[in-house]
Amino acid sequence: MQTTTTVQQDFVSTIEANKGIIFKICNSYCRNAIDREDLAQEIIFQLWKSWERFDETYKLSTWMYRIALNVAISFYRNEKKTTPTISMGDHLIELSDENLEDGLEANLNALQQFINELKPLDRALMILYLEEKPHKEMADIIGISTTNVATKIGRIKEQLKQKFNNQN
């Protein structure tokens, strides 16, 4: 039997190991830094709330994506936080200046902007596609058939292609 402190530490380690997932989802649903901070806190709070119910027979990433995406979509639709955020003068998300090469940075911004323009459910699908999740796992996270996943991904990619062609 694990002690409370061990459980808490395990959780913190899992969050740190998957911090990129949380940040990318927050960044895709909130462009504003304050909202992003609030959303990240809400996601971590909800992950912790579900932590003891996590069934280890399932994939950790599937569980994490489900919660993070559900919280992000609800947050985006409500346009407000559901749990009081903690403000101690510090920030949960700390980003140091680390830029990609100019061309790559511009492409990344364009890609991020494209993602932000998608409808909330398409956005979730696009994030999972970019994370190279297999169609089966994407279907499991979103709750649609694998055939539907393939069709939708195809459509989103087509939109993206047109968007980039128009820009160039």
Add this chain to the structure above:
Amino acid sequence: MDNIEMINLWKQYDEKLEKSLSLNRKIITELQLQKAKGALKPTKRIKKWAVFIGILYVIFLGMIIYGAIKHHASIFFTASIVIHLLVSVTAIALYIRQLYLINQIDNSENVIEMQQKLANLKSLSLTIVGISFLQMPVFTTWFITEKWIIEAPLNFALIQVPIVLAFTAAGIWLYKNINIKNIDKKWFKLLFSGPEWNGTIKSAMFLEEIESFKHN
């Protein structure tokens, strides 16, 4: 940008985040403590209060009905209060259902299932409003007396009866029409124009978006 370029770009983004992103441990620990304190969402607290006050109100209405029957009050008065009580009980039952659904919320369910539950939960408020309109005629009947009908039958038939019928028709029409299909209608927008309805309306619209996402 082709698919491979796009995925490679995302991988580079990952590497960049790995180097530059850190999460504040102190805040994560605070968030863990918040759960331990059992933070209750304000909406849930408001609904619990609404149910509690609603039950007290229904008890009050029950006492009025008891008094009306005991003192042989007008049948119109008694029937009006009974209808009002039935509608109030239904509204409370729906509030309790909302509380039950809030407790059923599990963020680890798949996105479609979870979002559909959430949107359904919020749009249930529209159903409660629709049902509340069913009691509209009651506000035109509770003061009718047998004496009035006998002493001024023409006035009653020409003025009061059309008013009661109009309120009944309006109540039934609103009950039937307050639903998401009419969201674009002018009267609907007017009725649900306050900021307190924004969330409900958006949820109802999102339900349609979910349906279309599932099937297209």
